Amino acid sequence: MDKVAVHTSVMARPAASAARSRRLQGFVLQSPAIVLLLVWSVVPLLMTLWYSVRNYNLVDPTQQGFAGINNYWYLLTDPDFMTSLENTAILVGGVLAISVGLGTLLAVLYNEEFAGRGIARILVISPFFIMPTVAALLWKNLMLHPIYGVYSAMMRAVGLTPVDWLSRYPLATLVMIVAWEWLPFAVLILLTAIQSLDTEQKEAARMDGAGMVAQFINITLPHLSRAITVVIMIETIFLLTVFAEISVTTAGGPGVASTNLAFLIYSRALLQFDVGGASAGGVVAIVVANVVAAFLLRAVARNLET
Amino acid sequence: MARTSTHMRHAAITVLAWGIALWMFFPILWMVLTGFKSEPDAISTPPHFFFSPTISSYQDVFARENYWHFATNSVVISAMATVVALLVSVPAAYAMAFLPGPRTRMTLLWMLSTRMLPSVGVLVPIYLLARATGLLDSRTGLIVIYMLTNLPITVWMLYTFFREVPVAILEAGRMDGATRWQEVTQVLMPLALPGIASTGLLSLILCWNETFWSLNLTSSIAAPLTTFIASFSSPEGLFFAKLSAASTLAVAPIMVFGWVSQKQLVRGLTFGAVK
Structure with a gap:
């Protein structure tokens, strides 16, 4: 009995110290990444919170002081702010509806066998790799320009009067441009997910006489539900801060017709130099994004366990 | 029928x-x-x-528009940010995959959560910090920011690649008396190299196409191609042929990268949640 105890304790000591050294090594190897991300995520956040309760305008740096909730109050009662929130919701919602709805159908379509499938798939996903400034100017000038644009020429060819899309329907046009960039992302992800669908299951359903629509609703959609959730959440994170597309096409106008939250904060900070007001807007943006992030993280965490 | x-x-x-x-x-x-x-x-x-x-x-774009200046900025900024991100994230991902502790899972999820901080939320402090430290319109400023925003993704992607390396192979090396350094450089690296390469590629694509920070923090000296193209939003953009030539040059290399790395992109962008 004694002998055994002595034996295990002798064994346990090096094992415990080995475990400790492993943990130490692990900690040392991870610490640069952890320290960098800690600083990056905490310092700017605290500064935004600090500025959001300060009076601070870069044009007049002498006028500084505690503002309390004034910046927030000013922001929340500003009609432009409500418009920008609405525009953000329309932009995110519109692009999501197009990219997820159409993306699901296209994923099914491009999963079918047809001649030149590989090339057709590459053509469809290409817009995702176009940098936002190029995508926006490409649409603004080459496609939708009321005089020289290809779409205007097509409208004239069928006897219609070309429309100046970006000044008549700025937000809807922006939804279209951004959807052109993000629909390929949805197709890419959903096509990957659909390829892991069991063909035997589909075959069996077909044998049982299930039609195309029934197969899609009862087999394909449930299989894709998780991938669709992931697409929605990742796109939401990026779409909440759409900036370049607005900046090079409408600059938020006419008026504030196409100003989203990101562009509003930018114009408060770098055009009006109102640090306090822009920071209050920043805090709102962070809160909105965090709500989305919480959902996304839960989905990813569930995936880590399996 | x-x-x-x-x-x-x-x-x-x-x-x-x-x-x-x-x-x-x-x-x-x-x-x-x-x-x-x-x-x-x-x-x-x-x-x-x-x-x-x-x-x-x-010819116009090369001769009059100083294209190479912006292209060089894009290449240097994307490449440096990617190299530094890999240097920081390879050891971290290695530790998480092979020396996991009780808090590894939480650490990974926390890292991902930092990626979800909206850039516009911290525009004001980052702009003021860059201005105070002379990093406004400097390559270094963008390199640091791109490295930091991509770090969660590179750590995460490398972690999923390292997890696929069979531990038995590493243990066999250790039995043969390999030190940890030898184990990493001679056993793990050759096996994980494709994973590291596709992680680097994803980081390059994301850096090359990033527009929020490049538009807000650079104007001329450190301006990458995204900012250069944005300058065509002025009446300058009505030179359609020149705008198109410049745009084609700006997107061509990255589009080819994207075509060849679709699979890895899906993995990196969805944090492995879609296979």
């Missing part, structure tokens, strides 16, 4: 799939074509599909 209907279905799918593919790709194709037009050809109404190609717009 059934045979003809399958044929019909097949034909319909082919036509529909190719129609949509060409429609989606058309703006890009048109941009490439317009880049080879003369300026009068580029704004002819109705637009010309057939024209005598010229490379004068490309």
Whole structure:
């Protein structure tokens, strides 16, 4: 009995110290990444919170002081702010509806066998790799320009009067441009997910006489539900801060017709130099994004366990 | 009867799939074509599909627009940010995959959560910090920010790749008396190299196309191609052929990268949640 105890304790000591050294090594190897991300995520956040309760305008740096909730109050009662929130919701919602709805159908379509499938798939996903400034100017000038644009020429060819899309329907046009960039992302992800669908299951359903629509609703959609959730959440994170597309096409106008939250904060900070007001807007943006992030993280965490 | 209907279905799918593919790709194709037009050809109404190609717009972009300055900035910033991100994230991902502790899972999720901080939320402090430290319109400023925003993704992707390396192979090396350094450089690295390469590629693509920080923090000295193209939003953009030539040059390399690394992109962008 004694002998055994002595034996295990002798064994346990090096094992415990080995475990400790492993943990130490692990900690040392991870610490640069952890320290960098800690600083990056905490310092700017605290500064935004600090500025959001300060009076601070870069044009007049002498006028500084505690503002309390004034910046927030000013922001929340500003009609432009409500418009920008609405525009953000329309932009995110519109692009999501197009990219997820159409993306699901296209994923099914491009999963079918047809001649030149590989090339057709590459053509469809290409817009995702176009940098936002190029995508926006490409649409603004080459496609939708009321005089020289290809779409205007097509409208004239069928006897219609070309429309100046970006000044008549700025937000809807922006939804279209951004959807052109993000629909390929949805197709890419959903096509990957659909390829892991069991063909035997589909075959069996077909044998049982299930039609195309029934197969899609009862087999394909449930299989894709998780991938669709992931697409929605990742796109939401990026779409909440759409900036370049607005900046090079409408600059938020006419008026504030196409100003989203990101562009509003930018114009408060770098055009009006109102640090306090822009920071209050920043805090709102962070809160909105965090709500989305919480959902996304839960989905990813569930995936880590399996 | 059934045979003809399958044929019909097949034909319909082919036509529909190719129609949509060409429609989606058309703006890009048109941009490439317009880049080879003369300026009068580029704004002819109705637009010309057939024209005598010229490379004068490309010559213009190189000679007058200082294209190489911006391209060099894009290359240097993307490459440096990617290299530094890999140098920091390879050890971290290694530790998480092979020396996991009780808090590893929480650490990973926390790292991901930092990626979800909206950049616009911290625009004010980052702008003021960059201004105070002289990093406004500097390559270093963008390199640091790109490295930090991509770090969660590179750590995460490398972690999923390292997890796929069979531990038995590493243990066999250790039995043979390999030190940890030898284990990493001689056993793990050759096995994980494809994973590290595709992680680097994803980081390059994200850096190359990033527009929020590049538009807000750079104007001329450190401006990458994204900012250069944005300068065409002025009436300058009405030189359609030149805009198209410059845009084609700016997107071509990254589009090819994207085509070859689709699979890894899915993995990196969805944090492994979609396989």
